[in-house]
Amino acid sequence: MPLVTQDQLYALFSTLNTWQDRYREIIKLAKLMPILPEEARSIENQIYGCENHVWLIVEKNSQHQLNFYGDSEGRIVKGLMTILLILANGKTAVEIAEFDFAAVLKRLKIIDELSESRQLGVQNIINKIKNLASMN
Amino acid sequence: MNFDPIFFRSQFPSLQSEGIYLDSAATALKPLVMIEATNRYYLNATTVLRSKHSQALALDAQYELARVLAADLINAPFNHEIIWTKGATESINLVAQSYARNRLQSGDEIIVSELEHHSNLIPWLQVAEQTGAKVIKWEIEADGTLSTQHLQLLMTNKTRIIAVTQMSNVTGYQPNIAKISQLAHQYNAIIVVDGAQGVIHDAMDVQRYDIDFYTFSAHKLYGPTGLGVLYGKSELLQQMNCWQGGGKMLKTTSFTDFKPANLPYKFEAGTPNIAAVIGFYAVLDWLKTLDSNTAERYTIDLVRYTYKKLCALPNIKIHSRANSPLLSFSFTDIHHDDIAILLTEQNIAIRNGELCAQPLIKALNCKGVIRASFMPYNSQTDADKFLFAVENALSILK
Ligand SMILES: Cc1ncc(COP(=O)(O)O)c(C=O)c1O
Secondary structure (H helix, E strand, O other): OOOOOHHHHHHHHHOOOOHHHHHHHHHHHHOOOOOOOHHHOOOOOEOOOOOOOEEEEEEEOOOOOEEEEEEEOOHHHHHHHHHHHHHHOOOOHHHHHHOOHHHHHHHOOOHHHOOHHHHHHHHHHHHHHHHHHHOO | OOOOHHHHHHOOHHHHOOOEEOEOOOOOOOOHHHHHHHHHHHHHHHHHHHOOOHHHHHHHHHHHHHHHHHHHHOOOOOHHHEEEEOOHHHHHHHHHHHHHHHHOOOOOEEEEEOOOOHHHOHHHHHHHHHHOOEEEEEOOOOOOOOOHHHHHHHOOOOEEEEEEEOOOOOOOOOOOHHHHHHHHHHOOOEEEEEOOOHHHHOOOOOOOOOOOEEEEEHHHHOOOOOOEEEEEOHHHHHHOOOOOOOOOOEEEEOOOOEEEOOOOHHHOOOOOOHHHHHHHHHHHHHHOOOOHHHHHHHHHHHHHHHHHHHHOOOOEEEOOOOOOOEEEEEEOOEOHHHHHHHHHHOOEEOEEEOOOOHHHHHHOOOOOEEEEEOOOOOOHHHHHHHHHHHHHHHHHHO
16 A cells, blocks of 8 residues: 555645545545455455445564555445555554544544444444454 | 325424435335324323223224224225234234245245345245245346236246235336236235335225235334234134234133134234334324325426436436336446445435345346435425435546
């Protein structure tokens, strides 16, 4: 995944004033994430509770840093996941367990805008990231 | 009787908020009469418990009158053929377990149409597994319809049950129930009709179409949640085993056996959902004042208007019938979830995905649909705001 940092995300979103623009940016961010190969789009890697198929896998390097790869059929969910993975990637399992993803989304003004059921969907992805991290 | 859209709309308190509600096929909004009746019931509940005074008696009368009104709605010959259930889902499970399970033998066949909601498929798969019977798929044609000629080819001397919807919750298509019923009986099979969507737009005449079992949920017909109707022909209901065991469904019992109560009570174990029945009574009574034909025509016109405008959008595929109250569509180049998120963002309540009809969605060759469903309380403004929101979504996703 390209090197976008948390601070760059803040800078990027701070210039966006309308919800339409924020969504356009989320969709643009989705393009940063490579498409998962077919074999990774398996039932085991799927996240449930979403209206479209969402997959997530993780790799660990020798420094115990985790790298996530995710994909989704829908572009908006994929974009939201890209943001979450920008935040998660390169962290260790302990760091991820302690990280407050929702707080960042709030500061980016993303989370409050989503409907309740979508917020649940995002929470599902956050839970899955934390869950995968704790198992690795 | 006449239908005044503005007056009709004014009877739905939840429409006073600014959102646009186009998800009535999932559940209808509630008219004030229903909310007030339920409210009154709960407010007075303590008095009723304390005494047998007139209010309690009035409530009892209303409870049984609700059954009469439900029977009238679908032209059932006898009030005791109306069984209160939790909803369409429970009704179909009841038929599968209390009727089919004891009768089906290994190799018997249940024909289920490809249009069905999961609640008119899974109960049959379950009873097939229990009995060794087979579920036979009645596929839709290329144009999304069900062909009775095709059905005739599937019928054998093993056919016992045909399960079919009165109206698809995805496409709004209404199969030819008269013809299907006739075929079923010609082969000594029974017909089970899922009226969950159909009842809202055109209540079934169960006598005219000679329906064996018919079901619907109150909540889609302006009524409360947790209540449904199962209609069954007396002679079938009489032969059937009880559904659940418990209080009130029996005449006498000991530690060795029990004697079931008469119809309909033998299928209504336990304390019933009184509040819902009272609320539904108010709805059924209120519906009598509605010119349903004109209201339906008004709704279909609204959908037609929206349908025409949607057709002009690039890469759109409309899966629903033009003359139905539902509008289901997808885009060949955009995932339905992306549209749905952006519509929700604009305060438009719609539904998207597989709509509890995975086999049908597969047959329609798409990943899922976006469904906007209309009722007579919707307005031209709703349609226009919806269309504007769709275009707005497309411009963001461009
Ligand atoms: C065609 C159809 N059948 C059955 C059902 C199930 O109804 P309920 O969930 O109220 O039991 C629905 C509801 O979505 C439906 O649309």
